Amino acid sequence: MTGERRLVCIACPVGCRLAIRQEEGGEIRVSGNQCEKGDTYGREELLAPRRVVTATVRLTGSALRRLPVKTHLPLPREHIAALLAEASRLAVRAPVARGQVLLADFLATGVDLVATRTVEASGG
């Protein structure tokens, strides 16, 4: 593929307007980015887009009902639906530590689903 794709970088709130070109030889050039994250995002977005996924899962053993979770790294987009389906079946029992791994190495992507808050055990 040659030609230029124009994207807005989502790595941070600055929202740099990127131009991404793939040369005849296959080399990818990203321009318009103000930092390295934009370069990485531009390349990945062209070849294999990834997103950090956040959701909540069922929580027991606490007055809180839902435990917020995230993927500890961006997950390939094609696996997002499967991850959300798996997360909707999860039930976690308090206590929970922030960063605790709930699903390890999801579909061999190297991406874990982790808790994003600490929950102490309590009645309810």
Add this chain to the structure above:
Amino acid sequence: MTGKRYDALVFGGGSAGMAAAARIAAGGFSVAVLERERELGGVLNQCIHSGFGLKVFREDLTGPEYAERYCQRLASASGVDVYLETTAQEVGAAGAETPLTVYGYSRLHGILELSARAGVLAMGCRERNRGNIGIPGTRPAGVYTAGFAQRLLNIDGYLPGRRAVIVGSGDIGLIMARRLTWSGAEVLGVVEIQSYPSGLTRNVVQCLNDFGIPLHLSHVVSRILGRNRVEGVEVSPLEDGVPKQEKAFRLDCDTVLLSVGLLPDTELAKKLGVALNPETGGPLVDAGLQTSVAGVFACGNLLHVHDLVDYVTEEAERCAERVCEYLAGEYELAQHRVVPGANVRYVVPNRYFPGRENRFYLRALVVKNQARLELRIGGETVKQRRLAHVQPSEMVSFTLKPAELAGLASKADNALEVSIA
């Protein structure tokens, strides 16, 4: 009734209140935080998405992770009392030693009489609702503000609906579009009255474009339909500022989310007699973020709505440093006025210190590429900065240092005019 005295009271335990209280305690002063909810953290607790902390921690955190870091900071600080499930309801008579007295009501603590030498207003915002924007139609169930729907889903675990239309393209609405989609609901579209999105561009990209959710710019929801539950909305294009009802189309939905802006929660500020800025709805503040009432300071979204929590933290910590100076009897009174000039809706704070570094936040009135920020005193330009892109939804921040004022001829009026060209 329990009575207690502190050096400072902080009203609100969200991102602004937590950062301010931790910093005041670090200055060696006693401080109490009053928080209405069961936990500290404010709106961060329901903002389970990532994108927080890139400036403050140089890490990409979710809201709960960001909140937890400050909760821990407060828990390990000495001289901090946190009153949860407590609302400051009434303002008491001022004493000579403790000019600020409030009465708090709490399930946990009963009636409290708290007094202090200084206070920090950090109550944040409430959402604008259907009444504020006046959408015609019936009044069925299924119309929520976006932030309330976010709380229902993320904290309480209820899906607010199956087929949603979002009114307004504020960040909370955009984030909710993705959240609802990922929760199995369908989002039929986002309807924005302005010709540009009012949330961050990155959120339009990752929350709408990723899912092919249409963004109807220059459109309004001209009617909400349905008897008991929402059955649909009528969407009309805006031409010359007028909805063209003959070109309206219908979207069949069971839920309408409103993401149409925030209003500072100023109930307590009004009871304290604090003067408000009609442009922001929040308090008018001097260069140290002190309001018109001596010893009462303000920061965070109560003062003005911030795009990022990182800016809230930054502002709250700076505010707290000035509170410490005030408590130590070292508050700097040498200040001059700040006035918004061309293309600027507001600038915060409303005064500046000529003798120390100042940090300002502003919102533009225009959408413009290759713009220029200009600071003038008495018609003389003291500083200029290039701005690649400005729009009302993206806050601009800048500093002014004493060195930049050196060499300036002394003017009768030292007012700083801030404009965008």
